[in-house]
Amino acid sequence: MALQWNGLLSRKLSSSSSISSLPSWISTHIHGSATVTRTIWTVSPLSMGRRSSKIAGRKGAQDAKKAKLYARIGKEVVSAVKKGGPSPVSNTALATVLEKAKELDVPKEILERNIKRASEKGQEAYIEKVYEVYGFGGASMVIEVLTDKINRSVAAVREVVKDCGGKMADPGSVLFKFRRARVVNVKVSDADKDQLLSIALDAGAEDVIEPPVYEYDTEEDMSESYYKIVSSAENYSTILSKLRDEGVIFETDNGSELLPISTIEVDDEALDLNKELMSKLLELDDVDAVYTDQK
Incomplete structure (x- = not known):
């Protein structure tokens, strides 16, 4: 190229x-x-x-990105409240998340809704996970997840990767490329x-x-x-x-x-297959972002 x-x-x-x-x-x-x-x-x-x-549909993609941002901040709010309570005065973790939300222009009602949600019975704290995937044409992917059910998230990611023809990678085998x-x-x-x-x-x-x-x-x-x-x-x-x-x-x-530190150029067929895999992964509620080293 x-x-x-x-x-x-x-x-x-x-x-x-x-x-x-x-x-x-x-x-x-x-x-x-x-x-x-x-x-x-x-x-x-x-x-x-x-x-x-x-x-x-670039506008649709940007709207989806914003929705993922709001969802991630909401999860971080829930986790912070579960660990230290609903007051940012005494809960430094929550204060940090709220400051981050302000920087990222997250609507106030989303923050308030998730502070309330954290006190609901059965609501667990969220845990960050990273999954690594081999795509098509030598391209790699990193999937960022914030979930309250680890077993659910890994099962969902594995199912999508398998259905789309990709392959799960061992921890650390892809992440170093980014x-x-x-x-x-x-x-x-x-x-x-x-x-x-x-x-x-x-x-x-x-x-x-x-x-x-x-x-x-x-x-x-x-x-x-x-x-x-x-x-x-x-x-x-x-x-x-x-x-x-x-x-x-x-x-x-x-x-x-x-x-990505460097990128992989793939043919049109691999490019379309990778695009489909990333799109399917981003449809999962637990997935916050998917990154690739594809050109």
Whole structure:
């Protein structure tokens, strides 16, 4: 796959740098001289003839992502209340979750509903689990689960993976291929590229990644795609604040995202099979996110 590099950084901290060719949704690695403090670059790959790889119904996908976020925060609220009570004053774990929910713009009624839910008879605390899967064409997947019934969640995940023709992987055999980061998603139509890069640089972002460009993209397709601002946890709130100050509409992650360190290019058949497997996994209530190293 040919990669088309664009020099999109509005300001450079050094005139010399070298960048490794990585796919668009992978954090680019900077190899500057000793005098370089930080440089942010973006990459926009041109994918020829891969229109079928685009996720249909982007708005539906974003709505589903938001629903998963709200569900995950709700589960975290329940777990925190079960462990330390409903008062954030005395329950530091709950206070932390509520602060996180505020940062991620989770509606207040969702928080209140789950605080009440935690006191219901029979409601158990939620436990985090990670399942690893081998997909098709050499691609791997990581499934994040937050569940109050471990046996239920693992059985559901195994059933979907088996039905779709994938294979469960041993713990640790896939996870090492990913790194965790905070990510802010900004729709292309909601931001000026140069303005976004300037905001990200000032706020200490690690990378700003352009969406992939497909051969048959229309203007509407492009306007519905997203920039990814990659950040450390320490700078995340600062980036959100600066975006709000500038009136830029954005979508947060669910607390973090897993970004693949390198990616696997697969053929169209494997791509469609992996897409179906991920879609089926995300339909499970216990599953909060599915990540892949597929290009």
